[in-house]
Amino acid sequence: MKQKVVAVFALGLLMTAGCTNYVKQPEKTNAAQVTPAGDPLSSWNSGDIKDAIIKYVQTVTDSADKSYIPVQDRIATFDNDGTLWAEQPVYFQFFYALDKVREMAGQHPEWKTTEPFKSALMNDMGGIMRQGEKGVLAIVAATHAGMTTSQFDSSVAQWIDTAVHPIKKMHYNAMVYQPMLELIKYLQTNQFKVFIVSGGGIDFMRAWAENVYGIPKDQIVGSSIKSKYEYNNGQPEIIKLAELDFIDDHEGKPVGIQKFIGRKPVFACGNSDGDLQMLQWAASNKYSNLELYIHHTDADREWAYDRKSAIGKLDAGLDEAQKKNWLVADMKRDWKTMFPEGK
Amino acid sequence: MKQKVVAVFALGLLMTAGCTNYVKQPEKTNAAQVTPAGDPLSSWNSGDIKDAIIKYVQTVTDSADKSYIPVQDRIATFDNDGTLWAEQPVYFQFFYALDKVREMAGQHPEWKTTEPFKSALMNDMGGIMRQGEKGVLAIVAATHAGMTTSQFDSSVAQWIDTAVHPIKKMHYNAMVYQPMLELIKYLQTNQFKVFIVSGGGIDFMRAWAENVYGIPKDQIVGSSIKSKYEYNNGQPEIIKLAELDFIDDHEGKPVGIQKFIGRKPVFACGNSDGDLQMLQWAASNKYSNLELYIHHTDADREWAYDRKSAIGKLDAGLDEAQKKNWLVADMKRDWKTMFPEGK
Numbered sequence: 001m002k003q004k005v006v007a008v009f010a011l012g013l014l015m016t017a018g019c020t021n022y023v024k025q026p027e028k029t030n031a032a033q034v035t036p037a038g039d040p041l042s043s044w045n046s047g048d049i050k051d052a053i054i055k056y057v058q059t060v061t062d063s064a065d066k067s068y069i070p071v072q073d074r075i076a077t078f079d080n081d082g083t084l085w086a087e088q089p090v091y092f093q094f095f096y097a098l099d100k101v102r103e104m105a106g107q108h109p110e111w112k113t114t115e116p117f118k119s120a121l122m123n124d125m126g127g128i129m130r131q132g133e134k135g136v137l138a139i140v141a142a143t144h145a146g147m148t149t150s151q152f153d154s155s156v157a158q159w160i161d162t163a164v165h166p167i168k169k170m171h172y173n174a175m176v177y178q179p180m181l182e183l184i185k186y187l188q189t190n191q192f193k194v195f196i197v198s199g200g201g202i203d204f205m206r207a208w209a210e211n212v213y214g215i216p217k218d219q220i221v222g223s224s225i226k227s228k229y230e231y232n233n234g235q236p237e238i239i240k241l242a243e244l245d246f247i248d249d250h251e252g253k254p255v256g257i258q259k260f261i262g263r264k265p266v267f268a269c270g271n272s273d274g275d276l277q278m279l280q281w282a283a284s285n286k287y288s289n290l291e292l293y294i295h296h297t298d299a300d301r302e303w304a305y306d307r308k309s310a311i312g313k314l315d316a317g318l319d320e321a322q323k324k325n326w327l328v329a330d331m332k333r334d335w336k337t338m339f340p341e342g343k
Numbered sequence: 344m345k346q347k348v349v350a351v352f353a354l355g356l357l358m359t360a361g362c363t364n365y366v367k368q369p370e371k372t373n374a375a376q377v378t379p380a381g382d383p384l385s386s387w388n389s390g391d392i393k394d395a396i397i398k399y400v401q402t403v404t405d406s407a408d409k410s411y412i413p414v415q416d417r418i419a420t421f422d423n424d425g426t427l428w429a430e431q432p433v434y435f436q437f438f439y440a441l442d443k444v445r446e447m448a449g450q451h452p453e454w455k456t457t458e459p460f461k462s463a464l465m466n467d468m469g470g471i472m473r474q475g476e477k478g479v480l481a482i483v484a485a486t487h488a489g490m491t492t493s494q495f496d497s498s499v500a501q502w503i504d505t506a507v508h509p510i511k512k513m514h515y516n517a518m519v520y521q522p523m524l525e526l527i528k529y530l531q532t533n534q535f536k537v538f539i540v541s542g543g544g545i546d547f548m549r550a551w552a553e554n555v556y557g558i559p560k561d562q563i564v565g566s567s568i569k570s571k572y573e574y575n576n577g578q579p580e581i582i583k584l585a586e587l588d589f590i591d592d593h594e595g596k597p598v599g600i601q602k603f604i605g606r607k608p609v610f611a612c613g614n615s616d617g618d619l620q621m622l623q624w625a626a627s628n629k630y631s632n633l634e635l636y637i638h639h640t641d642a643d644r645e646w647a648y649d650r651k652s653a654i655g656k657l658d659a660g661l662d663e664a665q666k667k668n669w670l671v672a673d674m675k676r677d678w679k680t681m682f683p684e685g686k
Contacts, residue, residue, distance in 0.1 A: 206605045252579060
């Protein structure tokens with residue numbers, strides 16, 4: 001388990017190596033959901049994928065149809081990184097960690113000469129990588145632990161409102177996919193209970209995702225570190241500890257679904273091999289089910305990557321999708337709009 | 344952590360020692376929720392407690408009131424054992440474990456001569472106790488692990504439909520408290536999102552509690568053992584492992600609330616010292632909040648116990664409730680009806 005999360009962070013670091021530093025900008029974005037009148041999926045181009053989604057939802061919500069699904073069993077699970085928002089050149093949570101290292105450096109003069117912080121502060125990704133697992137965990141410990149859940153929540157919320165993506169120069173919460181906002185809303189309107197099931201940090205997502213996606217905090221499942229309760233003389237606090245608790249990725253996704261939701265999904269959507277087990281799990285549902293992969297094919301508006309990408313690798317999943325006739329949305333072909341602001 | 348769950352089970356065993364054996368009976372009960380017209384809490388006697396609950400709900404849902412709570416922050420958390428259903432003479436989940444040992448004994452002829460099963464099969468609770476932690480964990484492992492989540496769910500669901508309480512001679516799911524069913528419904532009607540946060544097993548509760556209480560499976564939080572995903576040649580399964588994962592009791596309750604819900608409750612209700620930290624956590628909410636203890640005072644209709652009880656001990660919690668002016672419902676005084684069938 002530990003190896004896996006380290007691998008995720010390490011890949012993030014590796015991919016970040018080529019990035020230039022970036023500058024925070026004052027622009028303010030608002031990724032509000034839009035429900036167009038008439039067409040609930042108006043940012044999706046007409047075609048097989050859009051048709052199949054709409055036909056599925058219409059069928060399973062029709063009480064006269066033999067594929068009807070009772071409301072309590074309409075569970076939909078979505079991956080986050082690369083499925084609901086972008087994930088290149090590294091998972092955005094890793095940008096948060098690096099920003100925090102820079103922000104905290106003033107209180108840690110020793111970081112100037114101590115690895116992995118020395119490398120992080122110099123934007124020397126190769127230097128961080130050379131510290132190995134220990135170095136990556138030190139950054140996680142410094143930026144995600146040793147504080148209350150409330151402090152972490154405020155820190156992430158403040159970051160998401162101000163930080164800017166180094167390449168796109170957009171706020172991170174503006175880099176969510178408009179077609180996916182519409183899909184979430186469409187499912188909710190049809191009484192699906194929609195969950196995020198992500199390899200990303202559960203507390204990191206809960207700080208902003210509820211407002212951005214319209215998915216309640218308790219319906220957000222992710223990876224976690226351990227925490228402990230402290231009475232604190234009548235001002236109780238929960239402290240985040242520098243110890244891994246649960247990795248919600250690959251085989252961890254069905255396990256996380258069982259743990260947090262207690263029901264098998266009928267609708268599962270992801271974009272990488274890390275989502276394959278979640279889609280398999282949904283595909284084994286006794287109810288009519290739909291599995292959807294988002295395929296990153298649009299190098300102009302977003303990024304194009306799949307079988308060989310270090311971040312969001314989609315290889316075994318693409319093969320299984322073809323074999324099992326799962327839906328594969330081609331972002332370039334199937335999406336009229338990419339981001340909420342029409343970019 | 345391990346010590347704590349063992350202690351819970353051990354206490355259960357200790358208290359069971361005085362029980363006579365019991366016989367399954369064919370009677371069928373149905374703990375359906377009833378919402379009386381007019382009075383949403385009609386099984387509660389008039390008085391301070393009922394008045395305070397109604398006044399609280401009316402106030403915090405009144406958008407013109409300064410104590411108004413936005414809908415997404417209306418989180419209510421309820422303990423289960425001793426709060427929503429009875430828990431004497433031992434936690435009902437332990438009765439399930441003992442019943443399973445008897446049921447499985449045919450496939451385990453060695454149990455006749457192997458502890459702790461030998462003692463369990465002879466109803467010799469002292470004998471089980473003498474096996475210590477190892478013996479208790481062996482019973483948990485045999486009855487709660489080594490099977491798929493689906494098999495465990497079916498087993499518990501079948502048990503709850505047929506098993507009978509050794510003293511009350513009622514089905515266990517008929518031993519839920521009618522006033523609490525009404526309270527849950529009343530809060531839900533007022534757009535509170537109601538969760539169970541119990542020291543009991545999460546998978547054990549999810550097998551029956553959704554229908555009995557009207558609380559969705561994903562809003563049920565409890566203690567857990569670990570599990571793993573297996574692809575199983577395209578018929579994926581999640582297997583329950585004989586390894587403790589999370590103990591949702593005492594300090595574990597606020598931790599479990601943060602992990603599963605991600606929000607501090609405004610309404611918290613329990614009946615024992617195991618719930619004290621959950622009530623403290625709710626009491627620290629910035630929003631107007633209500634803490635409620637259920638005090639077992641009715642030896643005729645149910646059981647009377649508090650400061651010295653091995654099961655559901657309410658001692659430090661009672662002191663803190665008095666000090667902090669938390670509500671303490673006196674079951675004998677405040678509850679017109681105990682169980683849904685009017686018993």
